[in-house]
Amino acid sequence: MRPAYFQALNRICRLSLSGHRLVHSTPKMAEEYVEKLKKENPYYSKYQDKIAKLREVSSDEVERRVQQKNQNDRVARDADAARSFSGKAPKAADAARLPQAKPKELNDILKLELIQDKSSDEIGQLWVEYFKTKDSVSAVIPADKYRALVANTEKYPTFLLPLPRKDGYEFVVVQFAGNEAHFTALINYQTYKENAPECMTMIHYPELADSKGIVLMVAEYDNTSLDAREAQCLANEVQLYYCRPDERRRNLLEQFTTRPDSFKYQDLILALEDVQL
DSSP, X not given: OOOHXXXXXXXXXXOOOTTOOXXXXXXXXXXXHHHHHHHHOTTTTTTHHHHHHHHHSOHHHHHHHHHHHHXXXXXXXHHHHHHHHHTTOOOHHHHHTOOOOXXXXXXXXXXXXXXXXXXXXXXXXXXXXXXXXXXXXXXXEEHHHHHHHHHHHHHOOEEEEEEEETTEEEEEEEEEEXXXXXXXXXXXXXXXXXXXXXXXXXXXXXXXXXXXXXXXXXXXXXXXXXXXXHHHHHHHXXXXXXXXXXXXXXXXXXXXXXXXXGOOHHHHHHHHHTOOO
């Protein structure tokens, strides 16, 4: 069985994990781990009997326990960061002051005069095909869903999204400003504030909302921080929370924005792991 975070990432992204190769331990790995304990842990001799018993278990079990401890340490660090952040969420005015270049226009990507006679489906296919080979996630959003997203981003301009990683979860801050959404790792936000490097920028183009009933979206990501599956995960979480939030997610948005002291980061992880697609 895959760990919960792999299951969550698989569900939220709707991408197959077939072909993903899990790391298996070997007797050599177990021996190396014990040798490392001897050198680095001054209490090795005190617990030598317990370690000897541990060595009687399979090497896979030794590696599993080491990996579990690493995961627990990572989750604990993220928990501390989330608790610290939840009481200091940027206000809507702060999000509105995010540094932005001149807003990009759809005509810079697709010549509008050349697509006026095409259907929304044909335009959507052109859009997805254009970004297929780039470090990006693209989507075609029904105009009514986009209007719901705008209404929710105005009420909840800043939020925290859990991103499944191989060794646990990482929290990502998303801030909305106009038609753009800016994503940065929580640890970077806490360190650099408004100068934090972005791991992904999402832009919505509403030019065709009235004439074609669609809004085109593209999210370009930094491939040194995210891979395609992780970027898709974040984009899908935005839709879950902002386009069609159920009561549970709306409550989390409301609590994070208006009652941050009572906000619990664990609720975000549970909501992600309970996604049913």
